Amino acid sequence: METPKDLPKFAVLQLSGCSGCEVSLLNSDEWISNFQLVYMPLVVTTHKIPEDVEVLLVTGGVRTDEDIHNLRKGRARARKLIAVGTCALSGGVAQFKDKHIARESFIKASHRLRMPDMLPNAYPLDRFVDVDLYLPGCPPTPELFLTALKDPENAKIASIVCQECGRQKLNDMRPKHITGMRSGVVLPDICLINQGYVCVGTSTRGGCGALCTRPGHACVGCRGPANPHLNKDPEFVLDNLRRVFTRMTDIPIEEINATLASPWLSLFLGQFTDYTQDQSLPQRTKEKML
Amino acid sequence: MTTITYPLSRIEGHARVVIDVHDNEVFRADFQAMEIRGFGHYVRGVPAEQITVIVPRICGVCSTAHQVASVKALEDTFGITPPPLALDIREVLLLGQLIQNQATSLFIFTMPDRANASSLFELSQSETGKAREFSLAQNALRIRKIGTDLISLAGGQFIHPIKTVIGGVTSGITREKADRMIQTIQELLPVATELVDIYWEMSMEMGDRIGSWGDDEPTHYLASTEANNFRLNSQRLRVMQPDGTEALSFDPHDFEAYLQVAESEYSYAGVSSYMGQIVRANSLARINLTESLGTPRADTYLKRFVQTFGKPAHAIMFFDLCRGIELVYALEKAQQMLECDLEHGDTEVGYTPKDGTGFGLVEAPRGPLIHRYEVENGLIKSADFVIPTVHNMLAIRRALMVAAKRYVSPEGISAELERAVGRVVRAFDPCIACATK
Numbered sequence: 001m002e003t004p005k006d007l008p009k010f011a012v013l014q015l016s017g018c019s020g021c022e023v024s025l026l027n028s029d030e031w032i033s034n035f036q037l038v039y040m041p042l043v044v045t046t047h048k049i050p051e052d053v054e055v056l057l058v059t060g061g062v063r064t065d066e067d068i069h070n071l072r073k074g075r076a077r078a079r080k081l082i083a084v085g086t087c088a089l090s091g092g093v094a095q096f097k098d099k100h101i102a103r104e105s106f107i108k109a110s111h112r113l114r115m116p117d118m119l120p121n122a123y124p125l126d127r128f129v130d131v132d133l134y135l136p137g138c139p140p141t142p143e144l145f146l147t148a149l150k151d152p153e154n155a156k157i158a159s160i161v162c163q164e165c166g167r168q169k170l171n172d173m174r175p176k177h178i179t180g181m182r183s184g185v186v187l188p189d190i191c192l193i194n195q196g197y198v199c200v201g202t203s204t205r206g207g208c209g210a211l212c213t214r215p216g217h218a219c220v221g222c223r224g225p226a227n228p229h230l231n232k233d234p235e236f237v238l239d240n241l242r243r244v245f246t247r248m249t250d251i252p253i254e255e256i257n258a259t260l261a262s263p264w265l266s267l268f269l270g271q272f273t274d275y276t277q278d279q280s281l282p283q284r285t286k287e288k289m290l
Numbered sequence: 291m292t293t294i295t296y297p298l299s300r301i302e303g304h305a306r307v308v309i310d311v312h313d314n315e316v317f318r319a320d321f322q323a324m325e326i327r328g329f330g331h332y333v334r335g336v337p338a339e340q341i342t343v344i345v346p347r348i349c350g351v352c353s354t355a356h357q358v359a360s361v362k363a364l365e366d367t368f369g370i371t372p373p374p375l376a377l378d379i380r381e382v383l384l385l386g387q388l389i390q391n392q393a394t395s396l397f398i399f400t401m402p403d404r405a406n407a408s409s410l411f412e413l414s415q416s417e418t419g420k421a422r423e424f425s426l427a428q429n430a431l432r433i434r435k436i437g438t439d440l441i442s443l444a445g446g447q448f449i450h451p452i453k454t455v456i457g458g459v460t461s462g463i464t465r466e467k468a469d470r471m472i473q474t475i476q477e478l479l480p481v482a483t484e485l486v487d488i489y490w491e492m493s494m495e496m497g498d499r500i501g502s503w504g505d506d507e508p509t510h511y512l513a514s515t516e517a518n519n520f521r522l523n524s525q526r527l528r529v530m531q532p533d534g535t536e537a538l539s540f541d542p543h544d545f546e547a548y549l550q551v552a553e554s555e556y557s558y559a560g561v562s563s564y565m566g567q568i569v570r571a572n573s574l575a576r577i578n579l580t581e582s583l584g585t586p587r588a589d590t591y592l593k594r595f596v597q598t599f600g601k602p603a604h605a606i607m608f609f610d611l612c613r614g615i616e617l618v619y620a621l622e623k624a625q626q627m628l629e630c631d632l633e634h635g636d637t638e639v640g641y642t643p644k645d646g647t648g649f650g651l652v653e654a655p656r657g658p659l660i661h662r663y664e665v666e667n668g669l670i671k672s673a674d675f676v677i678p679t680v681h682n683m684l685a686i687r688r689a690l691m692v693a694a695k696r697y698v699s700p701e702g703i704s705a706e707l708e709r710a711v712g713r714v715v716r717a718f719d720p721c722i723a724c725a726t727k
Contacts (some may be wrong), residue, residue, distance in 0.1 A: 007308035016325050018723045021300050022451040026398075027438055027448070029431055037411060041299040043398050064325060093347040099335075106331040113556055116324055137683070139350060139449050185638065186460065216460045217452040218345055220504060279383020 010035030010053035013074045014042065015067040016094065016122060017060030020139040021085040025057070028142030031149050053078040055149065056065045061087040061094055061122035068119075068128055082148055083124070083131045083204040086138040086222050091122035093138075102132070126282050135290045136257040137208060138222035144207055148290050155290060156208025163217050165201060174250045178259050186216035193248050198259060202244045203229055203237055224266045227286045291317070294703065296711045300399040300409075302351045303722025307711045308556075310696050313539035316698050321683065321692035321715060323559035326726045330455055333673045338364060338643065338665045339456065341673065345661070346450040348675065349723040351394070353450045354387040354441055355654035356675075356724075357660070358523065358667035363661040365641075367648030373636040376458030377523055381442050384522035384652060386440025388620040390448075390571070391655035392613040393437060395719045397430030403713050404709025408593035426488065430518050433617070435480045436474060440624055443471055458638025465535030468628040475625045482621055483587060486614035493611060500706075502696065504714060505689035510564050511575035511602065511648055512549075513683055517632040518581050520619065522653040529564060530579050534602045542651040542660045545676060554683070559725035561683040562676075567688050570687060571681040572718060573612035578602040585626065606689050606717040613719075642669050643668055654678055656721055680723040682718045689714045693720065 010031065011145030014022060022042045025031070035078040039049045049056070062068055075081055086092040096103040103120060107283040125131055135148045145153045158164045165174035186192070192199040192213060201210070201219035205226045213219050229237050238260050245256045291312040298305050302324050309320040326481025329348050333341055342360045344351035365372065372380075398410050407413045410427050438448045443463060454461045497503050509532055514524035527545070529537040531666055540548055551562040563569060575615075578601065583589050592615055599608060645668070650661045657678030664671040693714050697707035 014304075016327070018327075018347055018353070019349040020347070020353065023350050023449055024393075026339075027435065037409070042302070043300060044412070045299040045402070046408065047297045047299065052642075093329075093332065093344060096332070099332070102334055103329045106326075106635075109331070110328065110558070112328045112558055115322070115556070115558060117295070118326060138347065150357055185640075202555060211447040212452050217446065217455075261428045282716045290374075 007034065008034040008036045009052060010037035010055050011037075011049050011053045011074070011078065012057045013039070013049065013070060014060070014214065015060030015071060015088070016063030017085065017087045017092070021057075021059040021251065023082065023140055024139040025145050030143045030146055033165070034149070047170065048198055049074050049077050051077050056081050057084045057126055058082070058088055059084045059092040062119065062125065062128060063094065064116035064118055066116040067187065071128055072126060078133045078189045081125075081129065082133045082135055083126065084135045084148075085140060086136060086224070087122065088125050089134055089136050089224060090124050093246065094122035096121050126284075130282075132288070133290060134284060136205065136222070136224040141208060141211070143209070144290065152290050157290060161201030161204045161206050161208065161210050161213060161223070163206050164208070165213045167189075167213060169248065170194050174248070176250050178251060178255060188216070191248070192216070192218050196249065196251070199239065205289070209251050212288075227289070230286060231283050292309065292703075294707075296708055297381055297714055298712065300645065301715060301720055301722070302349070303569075305715070305720065305722045305725075306489060307715065309690070309691060309711075311698055311703060313525075313638065314698055314700050314702075316691065317692040319687060319694045320556055321686045321690060321720075322412070322557040323722045323723070323726050324419055325479065325699065326558040327673065327723060329727045330673055333670050336670050338663065338668055338670055341670055342454075342456065342633070343452070343562055345673075345675075345676045345712050347725050349721055350449050351725060352387065352654050352656070352659075353722055354383055354427070354445060355652050355659050357445075357451055358454055359650040359654075359659050359661040361454050362650030362652065363648045363663045364650070367645050367646045367663060367665050368456065368641045369661070370409040370457055370639055373457050373639060375462060375632065375635040376637050376669075378627060378630070379459045379522060379632055379637070380454055380523045381664075382463070382632070383444035384439060385620045385624045385627070386437045386444060388437070388578070388616060388626070388655055389440065390434055390437030391719075392617040392620070393430065393434035393714070394654075396610065396613050396617065397427075397434070399718045401489060401492070403716065405497045407512060426485070429481050431486055432478060433485060436478060436621065439471065439474070443467060452678065455642050456691075458636070461639070462634065462637055463628070463632040465631075465633055468632060472625055472628050474623055475628075479529060479587070479618075479621050479625075480507065483618055486508070486591070486596075486618055490611060493607060494508070498681055500710075503607040504717065505685075505692040507684060507688070508602070508604050510537070510567055510569040510580045512564060512569050512571045512581045512658060513576040514653045515580065517711060518584070520576075520580060520623075524651055524653045524658070527651070528579055529569075529574070529687065530602060532602075534578075535580070543648040545660055549676065549681070551676065551680060558622060559722065560677075560680045561685060563679045563684055564659050568684040569681055570685045571678045572609055573616055574603065574606075574609045574654075575657060576653070577612040577615060583615075583619045583623075585622035585707075588615055591615040591618055591658045606714060609717045609719070627645035656719060656724070657681055675724075675727045677721075677724045677727060679718075679720045679722070682720065683725075686715060686718050686720065689717070
């Protein structure tokens with residue numbers, strides 16, 4: 001619990017987000033004995049990131065001009081910067097993508113006297129600074145935080161959510177229609193796609209322990225694309241989902257396509273993940289993804 | 291005119307306090323939220339049934355309350371009532387949220403103020419003995435973790451939970467898991483009461499040292515728990531008048547007749563008032579509006595509180611003490627509920643999606659939270675979130691003014707003002723992410 005001065009300096013910078021990542025981090029309290037916590041306004045009264053920070057975690061998306069300023073300043077003072085959570089990777093639930101009407105009404109409502117101005121979108125960190133390690137998840141589990149801080153190079157992360165889900169994929173249970181995201185009674189132990197749910201666990205990065213799908217909630221893709229889908233065009237991911245649903249169900253292709261189009265995708269392809277990643281951003285290699 | 295800006299820490303989100311002083315007179319004390327989240331904009335056009343996954347992201351600290359309020363708003367729209375077992379499991383979930391939140395506010399956010407330390411982890415550098423402080427911090431985190439574990443147990447995961455669904459919950463709680471949780475609570479309940487006692491003692495010492503418990507002007511109070519049935523999965527809002535008499539109660543459908551929410555020019559958070567007057571929500575409001583909590587240890591603390599400070603009690607530092615009472619209550623109540631059978635019976639009812647307007651109310655740690663949705667063609671046409679922190683905005687401003695006046699004198703502006711500002715804001719435990727939804 002004590003933080004002797006010779007331990008490496010550890011800082012947590014929160015941009016525009018919900019504090020969920022911080023709350024998750026507080027539940028993996030082992031870091032407390034390995035680091036000297038020098039900056040984390042949620043728990044410590046400090047208003048400045050000091051020099052020579054060994055590890056800087058940045059949570060939240062870039063939403064205001066002040067966020068850009070703080071992010072650049074933090075980057076310059078840290079040896080290693082870890083982008084934490086879906087917002088830091090993609091802008092998260094707060095990004096607008098192609099929802100122009102929502103963007104307009106938001107921008108109109110977001111100006112105050114002598115207050116930071118809002119940018120036209122919530123941006124990922126690597127649009128502004130170099131990122132050394134990406135830790136996706138909404139939020140990442142405490143276990144993933146520990147892995148990121150201890151030994152990310154040798155981490156063994158499940159390639160997709162299905163690997164950790166434990167629900168069985170059946171050949172003879174082929175729904176004829178989409179059930180939705182979540183409605184009605186979910187049968188235990190059987191793959192959610194076999195039950196007609198729009199689950200994107202087949203193309204979503206594992207490592208979360210399948211926290212949602214095991215109790216019966218479709219995966220919404222908060223951990224983002226699995227390695228084969230990194231830096232790919234969104235069409236590539238859609239194709240993959242189409243293939244999965246065609247192989248496992250008897251749902252007509254028109255219905256699958258309609259489901260995979262807006263607004264059903266507003267949640268998991270438009271808002272939560274970086275599937276629709278901006279192609280002008282730096283390539284995210286699998287070595288840098290946790 | 292001098293304008294002093296105090297950045298804030300140990301609260302959720304980005305906020306600051308701005309105080310204008312001229313000629314040793316305080317003109318303005320403002321509490322400003324510095325970002326806007328904008329969920330009301332993002333969720334337009336989203337399929338109604340998906341909104342329950344999106345809106346917990348309003349806040350990672352109180353995601354549980356948002357998830358339950360969201361599900362309740364859609365159940366109201368669709369006209370369905372979940373089975374009693376599901377309601378009990380949701381209550382366990384909300385108790386977990388209350389434990390996690392009150393433990394965070396008590397120990398991580400405000401205990402350092404009582405020891406003049408900058409954080410819970412640096413208490414050891416303050417005046418009191420190192421060994422004692424070490425176990426304090428460790429025990430505080432253990433108590434907080436009970437709340438987290440309860441949310442995981444009843445909600446599937448401890449941030450942005452998923453087990454509460456339209457119509458009920460996805461599954462019950464097995465005897466084995468319930469027993470394991472009961473064992474942990476039994477083991478740690480004495481630790482929690484000891485921490486609450488220490489906190490109480492430190493608060494009394496701080497009150498003596500400062501010579502004030504902060505703004506104590508009689509005020510209206512707002513809560514949705516009942517006087518003798520402290521249920522967080524609540525149904526109606528209640529208001530207490532400044533003199534302690536109960537004014538009225540109202541259904542969440544009628545909230546606009548009683549609570550007026552307005553935008554603020556200088557802050558991204560709105561400001562609400564009760565019939566044009568200052569109102570307070572959160573722990574002190576609930577405790578003022580409670581006759582009995584119904585669990586033995588918590589009722590002993592409640593009695594002690596009322597005997598010592600009266601009823602209604604008004605000074606803002608009482609918010610902190612009331613969080614301690616609620617922490618003990620939530621631990622005891624969770625244990626009581628887990629002792630019942632939460633495994634067998636219907637956990638959900640089926641439903642047919644319908645268009646219409648629905649309201650969902652829960653008593654969140656910071657006060658009554660209402661989600662209001664308008665559904666058209668299965669999509670969200672508009673969504674409104676009535677946020678507890680916003681109810682407290684006027685009360686926070688007034689309390690800051692009281693503090694500022696105390697520390698600005700003809701001799702100048704006291705250095706103590708910065709600490710006072712932190713204590714005032716933290717007493718209300720504001721949540722900026724929620725307040726700027």
